[in-house]
Amino acid sequence: MNNCTRTASREWRVIQNIVFGQRDTCRPCQAAARFLSRGQATAAKPASGTHTEEKPRLRAIDLARKVQQEKAKPSQIEPPMSAQQRIVTDLKRFSLQLQNVHPNVLAKHLHRSVLYKDKDVVIINKPYGVPVREDPKVTSITTVLPVLSKMMDGMKVKSDSQLFPCLGLEKETPGALLLARSEEVLEHLLNLHRNNQIQRKYWVITVGVPVPSEGLIDIPVIERAVTGSQPHYKMALSPLFKMNDAGDGVTKVRGHRQAHPAVTKYRVIDSRNGCSLVELQPLTGAKHQMRVHMAYALTCPFLGDHKYSHWSKLAPQKLPERVLGKLGLEQSKIRYLPLHVLAREVRLPGTSQDEISVSCPLPKYFTQTLNRLQLTLPDKTD
Secondary structure, eight states, X not given: OOHHHHHHHHHHHHHHHHHHOOSOOOHHHHHHHHHHHHHHHHHHSOOTTOOTTOOOOOOHHHHHHHHHHHHHHHHHHSOOOOHHHHHHHHHHHHHHHHHHSOHHHHHHHHHHTEEEEOSSEEEEEEOTTOOSSOOTTSOOXXXXXXXXXXXXXXXXXXXXXXXXXXXXXXXXXXXXXXXESSHHHHHHHHHHHHTTOSEEEEEEEEESOOSSSEEEEEOOXXXXXXXXXXXXXXXXXXXXXXXXXXXXXXXXXOOOTTOBOOEEEEEEEEEETTEEEEEEEESSOOTTHHHHIIIIISSOXXXXXXXXXXXXXXXXXXXXXXXXXXXXXXXGGGGXXXXXXXXXXEEEEOSSSSEEEEEOOOOHHHXXXXXXXXXXXXXXXX
């Protein structure tokens, strides 16, 4: 065997080691290697009449190394996730799983999350990202209520009890969800709600500090069209007063017929690092009224509110560098940040007792954000 053949054979073994991770080859493979090596040795000799300065051909060993490098690239490109990014990713994955599971699976999850129940009402801890109303694309809470009702009755075959959502929550709002156990109770609860006898409190994390730290926002809201490169609709303020021409007072204007009354009571619990933990109590039920009031009336949007952080466009929320640093997030990844609002408490008159008061525990992602922003929770006596 000449030197060229030995060199080509060794090169073939190196290629196998790089691409396939093999150390030894069987005799047929060695024969094939010798056959290929002869061809390579023959091809390596310049033909008569050709130029000696011809561009050298790419060796097989170089090609094998290039393939190996391409395989190793994806793991090198992905940067390591921070703790906050991991929690956000896990939350998104968990909410998507709940939306696509079998109705019985979601019903079991809700059954384990019951906060309060009696013969008239049930209060459950609604998970983040799961819609209350029926949605043909995903599994909703309304869809699984018949199964949940049977589970609460011990899966009795002749059970005719029902569950009805009374005061709904948005898809991105976790927390205490009130359910009625009959149509008569549902109508009674709706009457209590219309007369402001059901008290609901929400905890939100806002970007910015509301001034003053406590107050009442009484500004109607209306749905308006936003024109531009991405035309869309969103709720907006429809005030009944505006600044006069002199700039030293306000004058009353004609109210829009399609505007909805919206009244929100708010109280700052704690503020630090450019953000605040705020308690909100809506006194009316206009669509998105709390988000609109905080974003447009007090210029303190909810953390993770990508809809109302901008008026003229649809874009991820823009956070100050200080807040991004505290959260351990990059602005390019901020679109995955969830809406930080929680239906914290429900209070209503009870039939067998003076008052029903139920508080909902904080989700993991909510607590993690509070800790990173160094926002403290109120004392239980508050």
